[in-house]
Amino acid sequence: MATETLVPGFTNKRLWIVLGALALAVMLANMETSIIATALPTITGQFNAFESFAWVGTAYIVTSAISTPLLGKLSDLYGRRLIFQTTMGIFLVGSILCGASQSMGQLIAARAFQGMGGGGIQALAFAILGDVLPPRERGRYMGYFTLAFVGSAVLGPLIGGLIIDHASWPWIFYINIPFIIVVAGVCHFALKLPFKRRTAKLDFMGAGLLSLTIASLMIGLEEGRHGWTQQHVLILLAIAILGLIAFIKAEQRAEEPMIPLRLFSNDVVRTCTFLGMAAGFVIFGAGGFLSLYFQDSLLVSPTESGLRTLPQMLGVTLATFGIGRMIAKTGKYKMFPIIGSVLAFIGLIGIAQVSGSTSYLFLVFPMILLGFGTAAVFTTTSIASQNAVDFSDLGVTTATVMFFRSLGGSFGLAIFGTMLNSTIRSEIPKRVPSLVADNASSIIRSPEQISKLPLASKQAVVDSLAMGVSRIYWVCGGVMIIAFLLALVLREQPLRLRAGLSDAMESSGA
Numbered sequence: 001m002a003t004e005t006l007v008p009g010f011t012n013k014r015l016w017i018v019l020g021a022l023a024l025a026v027m028l029a030n031m032e033t034s035i036i037a038t039a040l041p042t043i044t045g046q047f048n049a050f051e052s053f054a055w056v057g058t059a060y061i062v063t064s065a066i067s068t069p070l071l072g073k074l075s076d077l078y079g080r081r082l083i084f085q086t087t088m089g090i091f092l093v094g095s096i097l098c099g100a101s102q103s104m105g106q107l108i109a110a111r112a113f114q115g116m117g118g119g120g121i122q123a124l125a126f127a128i129l130g131d132v133l134p135p136r137e138r139g140r141y142m143g144y145f146t147l148a149f150v151g152s153a154v155l156g157p158l159i160g161g162l163i164i165d166h167a168s169w170p171w172i173f174y175i176n177i178p179f180i181i182v183v184a185g186v187c188h189f190a191l192k193l194p195f196k197r198r199t200a201k202l203d204f205m206g207a208g209l210l211s212l213t214i215a216s217l218m219i220g221l222e223e224g225r226h227g228w229t230q231q232h233v234l235i236l237l238a239i240a241i242l243g244l245i246a247f248i249k250a251e252q253r254a255e256e257p258m259i260p261l262r263l264f265s266n267d268v269v270r271t272c273t274f275l276g277m278a279a280g281f282v283i284f285g286a287g288g289f290l291s292l293y294f295q296d297s298l299l300v301s302p303t304e305s306g307l308r309t310l311p312q313m314l315g316v317t318l319a320t321f322g323i324g325r326m327i328a329k330t331g332k333y334k335m336f337p338i339i340g341s342v343l344a345f346i347g348l349i350g351i352a353q354v355s356g357s358t359s360y361l362f363l364v365f366p367m368i369l370l371g372f373g374t375a376a377v378f379t380t381t382s383i384a385s386q387n388a389v390d391f392s393d394l395g396v397t398t399a400t401v402m403f404f405r406s407l408g409g410s411f412g413l414a415i416f417g418t419m420l421n422s423t424i425r426s427e428i429p430k431r432v433p434s435l436v437a438d439n440a441s442s443i444i445r446s447p448e449q450i451s452k453l454p455l456a457s458k459q460a461v462v463d464s465l466a467m468g469v470s471r472i473y474w475v476c477g478g479v480m481i482i483a484f485l486l487a488l489v490l491r492e493q494p495l496r497l498r499a500g501l502s503d504a505m506e507s508s509g510a
Contacts, residue, residue: 014190015132019144021186022125027148028176028183029091029118032060032111033284033409034156039169039302040288041295046169047104056104057288058413059112062218064119065406066211069259071120072399073203075127077256081191084124085184091117092180099170114173119406123399126382128191131394144320145382155313157291158306165303205250206258213243214407221414259400260393268388269397271490272381275337276401277408278483279377282344282476283370284405285412289420290351290367293469297356297462311364315347315371323379331495337380337487344373345480352473356462377483378405380490387495416472423468431460 036043036056043056067087075083094114101107129145163171220236251257264270294305323336350366381401389397453461 017186017190018132019129021183021190022128023144023148024179025088025121025183026125026145027152028179029064029121030148031152031156031159032114032118032176033057034152034287035160035163035172036060036156036288039160039164039172041292042164042302043107043169044104047107055108055417056111058218058410058417059108060115060118061284061406061410061413062214063112063115064122065403065410066119066207066214067116068119068123068403068406069210069396069399070207072123072127072396072402073256073258075124075399076394076396077202080124080128080131081187083120084128084187084191087117087120087124088180088184088187089117090114091121092177094118095173095176095180099173101170119402122406123402126386126402127394127398155306155310157288157309158303161302161304161306165301203251203254203256203258206247206254209243209247209250210258213240213247214410216240216243218410218414221411221418258396259403260396263389263393263397263400266388268491268493269385269401271486272385272388273401273404275377275483275486275490276381277404278479278486279344279374279381280405280408281412281479282348282408282483283374284409285416286472286476288413289416289469289472293354293466297354297466297469298358298360299462308360308363309367311367312371315368315373316375319372319375320379323376327380327383327495332492333380333384333495334487334490334492337377337490338484340373340376340380341480341484341487342373343369344377345477345484347371347373348473348477348480352470352477354466354470354473356459356466358466373480377487381405383495384490384493388493412476416475419471419475420465420468423471424464427464427467428460431463432457 040056071083071087091114094110094117097110098107098114101110126145159175160172163169163175216236217240220233220240223230223233223236248261251259251261264273291305291309294300294308295302300308319340327333327336347366347369351363351370354363382398385397385401386394
């Protein structure tokens with residue numbers, strides 16, 4: 001691309017070095033939501049904690065969602081590089097703690113800490129992209145980020161399966177360490193952006209209330225598997241509602257709100273936010289359950305389970321590179337989330353037909369459509385939302401869109417984990433009357449252990465798990481209908497031809 005469209009002093013060579021490092025960081029952070037999927041049957045079997053299956057993923061996504069807007073705001077105030085390097089350090093320590101965990105409780109706590117860094121990495125990487133590239137050209141490069149972002153969700157189960165089959169599950173986390181060090185080194189020397197620090201009061205009240213709201217809601221949704229009318233579940237949901245009301249009031253009074261409510265007065269940002277949330281609910285909420293289905297219903301190895309998800313990667317690749325270039329060429333983006341949501345819906349309904357004896361070939365084309373459709377939504381919402389705001393709000397806007405995307409995934413994981421557990425607890429005893437509901441999930445451990453069960457018990461597990469996964473994808477299909485309606489009302493806005501940081505430097509006389 002022409003150098004005059006870049007930030008002054010930022011050469012094409014330097015651009016590619018930085019983008020490569022950032023894309024790697026995005027891939028590592030986002031892969032933590034999917035690489036664990038293939039390993040969970042083994043981990044839950046080792047710790048005898050199948051009912052905590054969803055929490056290993058939920059803990060990461062919840063703290064990732066909470067930290068995303070806070071770190072995005074901090075990067076607007078104190079500079080991208082400093083905050084980005086801080087998040088990399090948090091992610092590194094969290095990865096080490098995860099690998100060293102000796103119980104399911106320790107692993108969940110370590111995942112929560114790791115997620116604080118992972119959320120910041122993803123939001124800040126996309127914000128830095130907005131700093132150095134104009135929206136019109138951003139589509140050409142956004143494809144690499146979206147490929148890393150969505151593709152890692154697909155490749156994660158494969159890499160996790162290879163590690164489980166040839167090493168041990170802690171290496172799922174230890175493998176991050178050398179890559180984190182490389183990214184941190186590259187960004188220290190190459191990511192030097194002009195920045196004028198400004199003094200502002202941090203919104204600690206907003207951060208605390210948002211954390212309370214999300215944590216209460218996620219725990220309440222997860223605990224709902226024991227019954228939605230239980231007292232502690234109702235209390236948690238009530239706290240979440242009151243926390244949300246208090247958070248909105250606090251943001252209205254805050255000098256530097258963590259999530260400026262005025263952003264939602266921008267119809268493009270508002271639509272992109274909820275459109276991304278719907279897509280996040282689908283791809284991150286349901287993604288791990290397909291790997292679980294391959295292992296615990298079709299009884300394949302972790303590696304083969306990962307390989308079976310590759311058709312989604314094909315769809316992601318086609319969408320990210322094709323759509324990014326078409327946006328750069330035409331300057332238009334509205335049609336792509338419309339097409340993407342329709343294709344994703346068709347794919348979801350196809351996957352929802354699974355049973356304990358479904359042929360894998362039947363799922364290949366639906367997975368391609370699902371990967372293509374969700375990648376189309378993610379690419380478009382990132383570009384359109386950044387293009388719709390001034391440079392001063394670039395970081396917090398990017399972080400807000402990412403926050404709701406992660407929040408959608410959090411909702412999905414919590415709700416779907418509850419759905420799956422409820423299905424198992426009700427369906428297995430119907431098929432094997434000697435098993436009561438409280439003991440139904442105790443027979444689900446690793447695929448090897450399931451295959452050794454008596455024939456009646458094994459078939460009960462296979463069919464019940466398949467039914468639970470099917471129900472999850474039916475719900476996702478309904479959510480994608482909502483995404484389609486949101487895509488229809490997304491306003492087309494001309495894409496700017498200059499990088500945000502270039503405009504900011506020019507307006508300030510720099």
